[in-house]
Amino acid sequence: MDESHRIRPARADDMDRLGEIEVAAGVGFRDLDMAAIADDDPPTAEVLAGYIGDGRAWVVTDETDRPVGYLIADRVDAAGHVEQVSVDPSHARLGLGAALIGAAESWARHQGFTTLTLTTFAEVPWNAPYYQRLGFRVVPAAELGDGLRRVREHEAELGLDRWPRVAMSRPVAAPAD
Template sequence: MRIRDARLDELSRLREIERAAGAPFREIGMPEIADDEPPSIEVLTGHVRAGRAWVAVAAFPVAYLLADLVDGDVHIEQVSVDPAFARRGIGRQLIEHAAAHARDIGAPALTLTTFAEVPWNAPYYARCGFVVLADAELTPGLHEIREHEAALGLDRWPRVCMRLLLADR
């Protein structure tokens, strides 16, 4: 699968991927997450223009990753894979691409926040080498992200912050 920078003309497709990737949450009793709106065109545009939006492409984008910079680390804001292309290592390829970007800019780690008990969330990231951070290990930026998530009601289900130190890889 080829990974490249996302383009502005693909933003509607990224929203389609997000909707499709959300559907499995309905099957595990999280319909609110399944029905959540994808990132807006404006949010996606900001990531593309910042050079922190990447797509996995077959004949067309089938997955994407959005990243931000948080307290010196590259923070994975979103990874979504179209379920028709799931279980092929595409998410891992996108994470590896984000890690390469982080190394290029001198960031020591990747971070993310995710659902602790959803099989394709925290357990998946643990298999990719991420470790759960204790509250005392959270940076100010990660605390802010978690507070925002709580305000959105995401803490209805257990959530964790995770980090992948790049020096170890």
């Protein structure tokens, strides 16, 4: 991430922009014949407002303070859980996704969590293989906590398991000196 980008908590007046980012970030799925994912509705304003109100939503902004990526996080099984991370393709591959995950990690650390988790598509290049490069490892199905298992069951009900999906986790790093 260069000096023109900054991470800050998301605000209510960012919400329309977050929807735009989500739609733009979904376009890559269409090229993989995953149009249902590309067409998936972004989180509703009500849902986003809940994350923002609870301090669990962050944006990365450009030099004009316009959000170009965002992340929302949950608490699942006493771990920080990345519910969604999206970066506008016009700002892709600049390390912004990794920086947003770093923000979620800091939050998780302050919550006293020692683990960061997420669920993602196993075979989409910018999903599980990307997270693996960021230090996440697949959690075997037999080792899922109750909360993460419920997340996976809900995703299956939504039809996301038409493509292989996995839960992943990484330890929360110690704070930098």
